Amino acid sequence: MEQIKTDVLVIGAGSGGLSVAAGAAQMGANVVLLEGHKMGGDCLNFGCVPSKALLASGKAAHGQTKAGVFGVADQAPQVDYAAAKAHVKDVIAQIEPMDSQERFEGFGVRVIREFGHFVSPRVVQAGDHQITARRVVIATGSRPFVPPIPGLDDVPYLTNETLFDLTETPEHLLIIGGGPIGMEMAQAHVRLGIKVTVIEGAKALGRDDPEMAAIVLDRLRSEGVEIAEDAMAKSVSEADGVISVETLDGRSFAGSHLLVAVGRKANTAQLNLKAAEIETHKTGITVDAAMKTTNRRVYAIGDVAGGAQFTHVAGYQAGVIIRSMLFGLPAKARTDHIPYATYTDPELAQIGLTEAQARAQYGDKLTVTRFESHHNDRLIAERNAYGLIKAMVVKGRPVGVSIAGPHAGELINLWALVMANKLKMSAVAGMVSPYPTVGEINKRVAGAYFSPQLFDNPRVKQVVGFVQRWLP
Structure with missing residues (x-):
């Protein structure tokens, strides 16, 4: 077992973790970075980047159907779904070097490709390494939340972590969840010629101003997205390759593929937070305004901290804690300007x-x-x-x-x-x-x-x- 001592240990190489690691190392701190999965985290590999790339494919297809008003003949787009997914992969590949292990090692960061877990309030184990750090930053992000809908475990379903690997063209995509992820993917797919039904238990885009959400939803409906609101999923089943979703009010929806997009869950299960004396709440790790946990040597930033789940929030919080960790200056995270x-x-x-x-x-x-x-x-x-x-x-x-x-x-x-x-x-x-x-x-x-x-x-x-x- 290798014993490592460092100034800063960062657990998770997503947006927030990478920002901390790069900033701290370039300002002279000794930094160790742990990542047991993909460098770049959810945003690069399964979230922001691939979703915007697929939306771009849909926009290109849609533009061909609306060119007549500019004096250019409308035409039905010839969509190759597998090629659109290849475009997504290429976009990820172009951005990957910015988040690569090699780049961060160039900054002086020691990168260990293992998951980490606490064995004591100051010590984290990752594979054959035990790391003692003056300060630890938990930036493990989140994963798709899969609700306990009866029958769901017996049906092949997609999340944002698997959707972008799908290359066969869905005949009819069912989406459980009418939040930002669900609605973005609904429009991308309907513009690529795929029938789409969104099944939302309350109101689609329900966290936004209703007047503003209505402008978006009206456009999506006009493009062919079926949006069923107040449709809480009761059960899911499959027969002869057809997936069915039954709702509490008796409605039934059938399709060829199912995407579950009902929110995110903080990645805390593997961390053994009890050993670190770190408290949690229902949406993530408990932190104060300075992003410190109940263990004063440990910070938590980004999705795992249970606040707003956006890449730019994790990056902002990284800047806040660097001020505190490296310079000993008071720093508090705001939310009113996000x-x-x-x-x-x-x-x-x-x-x-x-x-x-x-x-x-x-x-x-x-x-x-x-x-x-x-x-x-x-x-x-x-x-x-x-x-x-x-x-x-x-x-x-x-x-x-x-x-x-x-x-x-x-x-x-x-x-x-x-x-x-x-x-x-x-x-x-x-x-x-x-x-x-x-x-x-x-x-x-x-x-x-x-x-x-x-x-x-x-x-x-x-x-x-x-x-x-x-x-x-």
């Missing part, structure tokens, strides 16, 4: 509070300002002018922004900057945006916030009238 996006077409993006949350928290102090994207000249030129942006504003500062429409994931970036730095709406209104760009939408919604104060204010008109009478 954006997220769902990459359907149209996209859906959110930062801060939704309208309902803001009204509940601020009441009459809240102003909600809106701008409809069909007024954007660039989107009109591209025949893509639809969608909505809403800004929730209190005392001149946005406390939340919701966007549904083309490029919503890009548009939310400006608001992430604004809210991270606690800027006011006047900062957005004062910027000059090039014409014609989609980004003008952000400036226009800021302008809409100030319009009533300028154009509907009798005092402003009195002042203007006075100045005009006396101005030489």
Whole structure:
């Protein structure tokens, strides 16, 4: 058994773990990184990257059916599903070197390709290695949650970890779960010519602003995605190659393939957290605002910490703990400035509070300002002018922004900057945006916030009238 002593031990080579390992090593710390599966974690291999690549295939196919409006003949796309999956694999392969063992060893990180588990509060065992570290970072991520639906274990089903290995074309894809993963994969597949039914126990995209979610869901339904809401799965069965899902209200759905996309579960089972005196809760490891666990020498970041499950959150939290671990400086993670996006077409993006949350928290102090994207000249030129942006504003500062429409994931970036730095709406209104760009939408919604104060204010008109009478 090799005994290793190090400054920082990182368990998990996903987004958060890699960020910590690279940053700490390049700033002079001795770093050991453990990974028992694939470098890059879920995002590179099973999540963000492959899903966006498959969405791109679907978008290309869909574009061929909608070219007539531009003076280019519409045509039915000739889809090769296996080739689309090959495209996905190629995209992963192009990004893999950035997350590779070789690259991180080049930073000075010792990479051990084994799973790790605690044997004491300060010692982790990984294969034939026992590592004692001054600080340990748990960044083991999450895995698909598979609900205990009767019959599911007896039926071949897919999760995001197996979907991208499927090369045979599904005749009819059933998706249990109407969240972001389910809806993204529903649209990607229906655009590739596959019949799709989404079975959602509550409301599809139910965590988002209902008005914004409706814009997305209406588009998906118009493209042929069947979305069954309030359809809680009761049982699953298979007969003669046909998979059936029965719901509590008596509905039945049949298809050739089944994708389970009902959420994620933190990867804690193999860690032996009890030996490390680390407490957990129902969604992950218990951490404080500094991302420290109940073992003060151990941090947990990313999905395993049980908060917002986004790659960019893990990266942000990595930066927070590096400040604390390497420099001994106080650092706390915020959540109010964290954006997220769902990459359907149209996209859906959110930062801060939704309208309902803001009204509940601020009441009459809240102003909600809106701008409809069909007024954007660039989107009109591209025949893509639809969608909505809403800004929730209190005392001149946005406390939340919701966007549904083309490029919503890009548009939310400006608001992430604004809210991270606690800027006011006047900062957005004062910027000059090039014409014609989609980004003008952000400036226009800021302008809409100030319009009533300028154009509907009798005092402003009195002042203007006075100045005009006396101005030489």
